[in-house]
Each structure stands twice: as structure tokens, then as C-alpha cells.
Amino acid sequence: MAQSAGFTENDLRALSGERSFARGLGYVDAVTAVEVGDGWVTATVHGGDAYAVELSFGASLDGECDCPYGREGNFCKHLVALGLTVLARPDLPQLRARAQERAHQLEEWLAVLSRDELLALVHEQVAFDQQLRRRLEVRASAAGGDLPEARVRIAELLDPAPFARYGYVEYEDAQGYAEQALQAAAVITTLVSGGRAADAIGLAGEAMCLLSGVQDGIDDSDGHLARIGAALAAAHLQACRAARPDPARMARWLLEHALGDPDHLTGIDPLDYADVLGDRGLATLRDLAVAAWRDKPAGWAEKHVLHQLAAAVGDVDMVIAVHAADLAPDGSTHLAIARHLDAADRPGQALRWAQDGLTATLTHPPHAAAVDSALIDYLCARYTQTGRLPDVVALRREDFVARRNLETYRRLRDAAQSAGCWPAERSAALARLRADAEQHEHGWYGEPVLIDALLDDEDTDAAWQAARELGAHDRQWHSLADQSRATRPAHALEVYLRLAEPLRQQTGNRAYEELTSLLLAIGDCHRHLGSEDDFTTYLTTLRTGLKRRRNLMLLLDQHGL
Template identity: 60%
Template structure:
């Protein structure tokens, strides 16, 4: 019971639900303490059943059947029960011991009953509990191999109708439906034990289809049906292991399932899990069927994935490459995937050729997958082909004239000791773009960003003056120029600050305060502190209604 405290309840519920839970202490009734759990009824809008797990795998947790609790929340009713338990904390160990004793007594009593007495007891429970009766009927049908009854009961268990309002199972009822669906999975699995595994296989496949249909009408936000599907896949695998079905039929079904032919995609089945069952002959059939499917639809995602998966599992790199090569993307990405596969197979020369094909076969270098360019430049650099790396970076920059290709060209050219000449040509292009402005990236913005990135402040300032710049660039220019050109920087700061005084909002006020600090620094450098005092006084007078701004300026000593 470590970690069970008021602070733990508050952390689970949140402050609001915790405080509301305090008001429900008098509504808690019928508290029952078990070994590690406590249950009770809490009377709210309706009577809700509440259960706290005191020391489960995840620590303190709880469940309530109120609408808020059914959404997975730790509600006020759980808080009320938790506070009630804490109020009687000293007696809790004694109550838990009493619960264990009762459980042992019950087990001892049941063990001592005769078969006839047990049957009477079970029959009484069956008469009172419809769900128990249905579960036992299903188990009995499975045990005697009554497939017609088992199939009918499985269809009933997977039917969403009893849980659906207006044809849809809401989140609050999804767990209950999933629990019922698990009963169907258990019944199919039970057939494997008594030697009826060959019957379990078709039942499992039918259940997969029913489950796939059901999930379309269930809010499975918590993934309960996904777990049912995984359990169903395991049951099918175990049934196949036990029954040893016809290999060709199994291979054909596995391929159909992988390609979505059976429309039961909720059940994720990996054909390679059946490799031991299929053996060499069955895997050959599986491969043949996969190849036929892929050749019939080379662009199909499922066909490509299945072929790639089987080829990789068999270590057939050439088959993997053939799958990718049959559907090459126009931007070179698939060429790079092939290159990586060849690198893994330690065939670097072929890998390089495929990557180079990716560049050559890309119609528009501006749209190329930049990872292909990066891969090739890395390979060229490793091979001391520095000029080849520069040439590729140059071509990429010319096709897509943005800051990043410019930076990459600079890095490659520095390594090859040819940056001055490359820079001059690159800046000529950017200046031409700034004059023409034909494309979104063909503007003065890239030129100014490039000059700033080169730490060429004077050229960047001149370009901004000649062709214009956006506010962010002017702010960067002013920040960098302030130590040496405070008067120029001051004019920029004043213009930007004037625009911000017409806006509101805390984020705006933060920006304005930052600009005022920069303006003050410029006046200090220019030895015009009195001018700043006059400017700030006028600004505060004009903005005095903005209380948050005034408070922020005070905090910054402005």
C-alpha cells in the first residue's frame, strides 16, 4: 500500500476532482475490503460502483462506472472512497487479513464439496448469471467438438448490437465488448487442446473477419480490440502448429491476408511467423505467390512490402533491389533506399552508382530528395573527391537558391579551398534573383540572409537598403550593427518599436521591452541618454493604459 495518500489521490484526480470528492464522503456506502482492493457504492446523480486497487502493478489506481470514470479518469467518486479508506487506515491491515481468511475459507469449503454439491451450486449460479451460463455453454460445446454451436456462439460474442446505441459502440462500452470478444478467442483456442485444431483454424479466420467488421462500429480509443486481434492471431498460429494444415492452402491464405484480400487487417499476422510450419516447400509456395502478386501490381504498397519482407528474411538483396527498382520515385528517394540496402550488403560501388542515378534521373533538381545530395557529397568527401562534392552542391544551389544549399555549398567549397570564387558566383545569382523576384525564393531575403550568414554585415546592410528587407532581417542587422553603427541601429529600433505600440498582447509587450533595452543601449553608446529619457517618458505616457506593459517595463528598469 506504499504511495497511498491524500497527495497521491490529488495527483491522480487533479485539484478540481479532488476537492469535489471531499463533498461526497457521506455518499460512500457498502465499503468492502479485499486483499489489495476496496469496493463501495457512491451515490451521486445515480449510484455508482467504485473500486480502488491499492497495490497493483501500476501502483494506486481505480475504476468507476460513472461517465467520467468510464473515460479512464480518476473521478470524484474514487477520491471519496480513497479518503474514506484513509480515514480508517489503522484498521485496513486487519480488514485485508480478514478478506484473505475469507477467501481461504471459501476455497477450503469448495474443495470439500462433493461433485453433486458442486453441480448444484454451479447450476444455481448459471440460473442467476446469464453471462456465466453463456460462457459455460461455449466451453461445453468446444469440449465436445460441437462446431455448429461454437460457431453460432462466437458470432453472438462478436456481435456489437447488444452494446451499440444507434448502431455504434461508444467508448464507455468498448471495454465490455472487448471482454466479450476475448471469450470467443478463448473458445477457439480451447479447441486446440482436445485435438480439434483443424476446426479452430477456419473458426479463427471467420472470427478475424467478424472482428474487422465490428471495429468499424466501435470507439476503440484504448486499443482493446487491437489486443483481441493480436490474441486471435496467436490462436490461429497455435492451431496451425497443432493441426499442420495443407501447406499450399496456408501459404495462399497468408499471402491473401498480407495483401488485404480477406479484409481483416485488424489482425496483424506476419507470414514469417509461420516459417517453421510451412517448411522449405511451403515457403517456396509463399514466395511464388508473393512474386506473382507483386508482378501483377508492382506499385501496390502491400505487394511491395510483402516482397521486401520476404526477400530480406531470405537474405536476397537483389530481390529487394528489384522490388524498389520497379517503382522508382521521381525525386531520387527510392534510389537512396537501394543505395542503403547495397551499403548494408557491403556493395559500396553499386550503392554509389544508384545514388548518382537518383540525381541523373531527377527531372527537377530543385525537387530532389536532399538526402540523396547529402549521401553523395559524404561519399565524395570520403573518397577525397572534393571538387565533385562542390560541383553537386553548386548544381543543387543553382536549382534551389535558398539559405541551406548556400551554406552547404560554402562548407564543401571551404573544404576544397575554392570558396571565394564559388561565393562570388553564388552572390551574382542571388543579386539577380533579388532584382527579378520571379519565384518565392528569388528575393532579397535569401541574399541578405546569405550575407549575414557570411558575417558580411556591411554588404548585408547595403543590400537591405537597396532592395529592402523584412522586419526580422532588419532587427538582426541592427543587433549586429549596434556596437559599431549605433545611430543606424537606433533608426531601425525606433521604427520597429513604433509599429509595436499600435498592438496589444503580452508577447508584443515582451518584444517592445526588448527593443527599448536595445534603444537605451544605442543612446548610451551615442552619449545621448537624455534623449532616451525623453523618448521613454513620452512612450510610457502614450501607452499608460496598457497595465501589463507598464508592469513589464518596470521589471526591466525602463
């Protein structure tokens, strides 16, 4: 059945994640009102409420659900349940075939209807579907070519007032507003098809301004405003291609829009208008962009537009000039320049820029700890290509000294092993980490990085000794026990028992899963020690004390505990 659906359980798992997939398994019996089409299926899934769910499995697997989690764009448990229901249906190919046949029959029937019959059908649907009526009314007013009326209609469609409670469009009303506002783009495209493309250009620009002005009064958590903006932008581009406005004037408008749209509601890319602008318009756009950037070289929008234009025509030197005018203190801008030069087959200049970025960062506060790690990776890769392994080690050592975390330790180890000098580098690195631990300079979670480094080296004996001398985080004790369960079962057992004790007082599936994992490890330690009876006694006592926790008991049963 997976083949006939075009997707598998693994596809559902990949889209939803393990947690939602596991929860979706429990909702399969809650799926009702399944309707199968050609490449889609809809249903109602009953949970805390009855949710409308639609799964699309044409070219790719996708879906929508109106539950709170689904409305945020996530592939939720209800979609998983519907997907599993689809996969379990043996009659899916037949249902899809029937859907295709129904669609074909509809097309054939509509094709032979007379004009009067089609009009009667439309009138019937308009009387039944108010949203359809509104959409057709909008298009009808635009088709009449009455520009003032079209302007009024666009303003009404983009006005959020009818959806606002207490002057603000709440989350649950934002979708309704978006469905109305999207019709503003339909007004513009109808004007274009009616031969009023030049007028449509101006109306599209006005509509974008209106949309920008209402955004602060709408909860746009689901990104509806961007959809509206994209529809208006597409209508504007369509109008420009039909009307062919003056290239210089168009270039000026595009630049002003790009610099004045900080929220990027429309997503307009001036290069999309290349066919409208032509060579003369593109030249004007570039000159205007250069002038705007020179007036404000640190402006993000100014840099972005000029960078786009320079990259589009392959003007690497202009791209570099834009970056070089506002160099980031961590060397990331130097790295961006180096990569552009690499792409232009100028590796020598690329390396010099990257090295200058490192030097600039090291000679100014806060020094090496602030260097972009990607810049260090870039330089190490370049040095490795040319056999400069000692330079790689020196750079990795410098980075480790500045940051002293597990990742920089690993990278130093890899470089030093390649260069054949790891024993000496390791001794010095561990000495630094030990000094940090003694001075209580720990990692992100308050644990000695020394313990992580020794564990990563699989130097278990040294890790145990350091943990006892300097202390360790529970996560590190757990890793120590896991790594040495077979060789130090008594020590590992002591750790597991201590970690399990507070979990006996906690409730919730996550705590139960952690406790079950520890119990399995405790049992393994007892097997290594030959004290299985002691484990049986411990487990019996634990189950007796926690027998009211049904989910825990079920989990223990599943694992044979």
C-alpha cells in the same frame, strides 16, 4: 522522492512537452482519491470534468487519462499533475511497500482456499461485475467445444450493432465495442487450450474477415480495431503452432491474407509463421509471392511481401529486382537499392545505382528540384569518403540552383568551405538569391531567401542593406534586430517598436509572451543607447493602457518590467 518513484520532473516534462507540463502545474491541487500500488498510482483529477488518471512507473513511465486529449494517446496535463503529486509524497516508499504486502497476502490467501471457496468467490464477483460475467460466459461456451456455438458467439462479439447509434459507432462508444470484441480472441484461445486448435484456425480467419467488414461503421480514432486485429492474429498464430496445418496450404492463406488486408488491421507478418511453415512452407510462400509480384509488379502489397521474404533470407538480388521494377522518379528507389547493396558489402554497385538515380532524375522533368535530398546526401557522403570534394561542391551547387532555399545554401557553404572555394561560390549563390528577390521569387513564407542566407552567414551589414532595398518578412526583421542589437541599437529599437505595436491590440497568453519578449529587447536597446528614462516612460504608458489584462501584468512583473 524522485528516486523512489523511479522517475523525475524532467521525465514528466519530456513526455508531456513544455505546454502540457506548465499547465499540469496548475492542476496539482485538483488531484484527489489517490491510490498507490506497486509501480502504479490512480487518482481523479478535476478539470472541466472529473477525469480518471492512471500513472505507471515500473520499467518505464507511462500513463492513461480519459480526458479528450489523453484518449488520443497524449501524456496530458492531468497525468503531469498526478506525477508531480507522486513526487511530492514523502511516504511513497511506504505506500508501495504496503501495496506489495497486500498483493502478497492476496496470493497467499487465494492459494489456500478450497475449490468450493474459490467457486463461491468467483460467483460473488460474477454477480457484482457484469463485464467479468460476460467474459467468463464467453470462455465457458468455448470450453464446451461446441464449434457452431463458438462461431455464433464470435459473430455476436464482433457485431458493432449494440454500440451503434444511427448505424454508426461514435468515438465515445468505440472503446466499449473494443472491450467486447477483444473477447472473440479469448474464444479462439480457449478452443486451442481445449484441444480444438484446428477448428480455432478457421474461426480466427473468419473473425478477421468479420472485423474487416465492420471497420467503415466505427470511429476508430484511437486505433481500437488494430488492437482487436492484433489479438485475433495472436490467437491465430497460437492455434497454428498447436495444430501444425499443412505448410503449403498455410503459405497460400498467409499470402492471400497479406495481399487482401490493405488496412493492416491484423498486422500479420508471414515470417512470424516460419516455425509453422518450415522450409517447405517458406519455399512455397516465396514462390507464390514471386508469382503474385510478377502479375502485379507495381502493387504495394505484392512488393512489400516479396521484399520481406527476400530480406529475411538475405536475397539481395531479389530485393533489388523488386525495387527496380518500379523506380520512383525522384531517385528514392535507387537510394534504397544502394543502401541494400552497401549492407551486402557491394559498395561499387551501390554507388552506380545512386549515380544512375541522380542521372535519371536530372534528365526527366521536373529535373533537379524533384531529386530526393537524401540521395544527394548519400552521394556527397560517398564522394567525401574518397576525397572527391570538387564533385561534392558541384552536386551541392546543382541542388542549390534547383531549390534555392536556406538549407541548400547551408549545405553548399559547408561543401565549399571544406574544398576551400567558398568565396567564389558564395558570390554566385548570393547573386542568384538577389535576382530571385528582385523578381519576387521568395521562400515558403513569402520572404526573400537572400536575407536568411546573409543572416546565417552573420553578414549583418549586408542583411540590413538587402532588407531595406528588397523588403523583408517580419520574422527576418526580428532576426536582424536580434543579431545586431549591440552594434545597431537604434535600428534594432525601431524594428522592435514596430513589431510590438500590433501586439498591444491582441489578447491571449501567446500574444502576451511575444510582447514581453519584445519589451525586454526594447529595454536592452535603450540601455545600449543610454536612454533608460525613455524606456521607463514607454513602459509606464503601456502598462497604464493595458492594466486590465491581468495575465499580461503578471508576466511583466515576473520579468521585472
